[in-house]
Each structure stands twice: as structure tokens, then as C-alpha cells.
Amino acid sequence: MKINFKAWGLGGKLIFISTCLAVLSMFMTWADVGFLSASGFQQQGYLFLILYIYPVYKLLKEESINKKIGLSCSIVAVVGSILYLGSKSVEVFGQTVNTAGTGLYLFVLTAILLTIGIFKYEV
Numbered sequence: 210m211k212i213n214f215k216a217w218g219l220g221g222k223l224i225f226i227s228t229c230l231a232v233l234s235m236f237m238t239w240a241d242v243g244f245l246s247a248s249g250f251q252q253q254g255y256l257f258l259i260l261y262i263y264p265v266y267k268l269l270k271e272e273s274i275n276k277k278i279g280l281s282c283s284i285v286a287v288v289g290s291i292l293y294l295g296s297k298s299v300e301v302f303g304q305t306v307n308t309a310g311t312g313l314y315l316f317v318l319t320a321i322l323l324t325i326g327i328f329k330y331e332v
Contacts, residue, residue, distance in 0.1 A: 212269065223326030224268050228261045231319040237312025240297060249312050254293075257316065260286040264327055271332060279327040286320035 214222065235249035235258070249255065260282040267274045294317060297309040 213271075217268070218329070218331055220326045220328070220330030221268050223322050224264050224330060225326075227319040227322035227326055228265050230322075231258060231261060231316055234312040234315040234319065237315060238310030239313040239316075240308050241310040242308050246310060249316065252313075254313070254316065257286055257290060257293075257320075260289075260320075261323065264323065264330075268330070273332045274327060274330050276327070279330070280324065283320060283324035283327050287317070287324055290317045290320050 212225070214225065217225065235255055237248065238246045239249045239252040239254055240247040263282050264274055264279050267279070290313070294307075294309050294313055297313070298305055298307045300306070
């Protein structure tokens with residue numbers, strides 16, 4: 210397995226970039242209430258990265274991705290991260306406040322990019 214970024218098409222590049230950004234998002238703030246914040250690792254966001262393993266493995270092996278499996282992984286990542294984002298809303302003094310941090314928003318974006326990358330991926 211090797212990284213051959215120049216040889217990959219648009220789909221392969223999107224899969225790789227989205228995975229790198231998803232890992233980077235783990236180090237960023239996923240929950241922030243002003244005086245207290247937590248990273249993706251502290252929020253167990255790394256469990257979402259399991260869904261990136263199959264597409265990245267196939268990309269690095271330069272093998273075709275089974276579209277049903279790949280899209281299933283990416284769609285679960287999108288839906289799961291959006292649901293997780295929605296769970297970060299709390300009510301404070303009668304006002305609904307979303308405590309999601311920038312890392313969580315970045316992860317949602319990377320999951321969407323992963324889906325597009327898998328859809329566009331060709332060997």
C-alpha cells in the first residue's frame with residue numbers, strides 16, 4: 210500500500226482528503242460550553258472513523274470499492290454525525306443552545322465529502 214495522490218482521480222482524492230480532515234477534526238473541539246470544551250477523542254468521535262476504514266483501505270490497495278458497502282459506510286457516517294450534532298443541543302434558562310464545536314461541524318463536512326468521493330471513485 211502506498212499513497213499515489215497524483216494517480217488518483219477526483220473520487221480517490223476526495224476519499225483521502227476527507228479521511229485526513231476527519232482525523233484532524235478529532236483533535237479539534239467537538240463540544241464547547243464556553244468554560245469547558247472537549248475534543249473528538251474525548252467525545253468518542255473516533256468511533257466514526259471506523260466507517261472510513263473500508264474506503265481508504267480499498268483506495269490505498271488501488272482496488273475497486275463495492276459501491277453498496279462504501280456508500281453504506283459513508284451514509285452512516287453522515288447520518289450518524291448529523292444526529293450526534295443534534296444531540297449537542299441543550300436548554301439553558303429556557304433557550305436552546307447548540308454546544309457543538311468546530312471539529313464536529315468539520316467532521317460532518319468530511320462525511321459528506323467521503324460520500325461524494327465514493328460515488329466518484331474509479332480504479
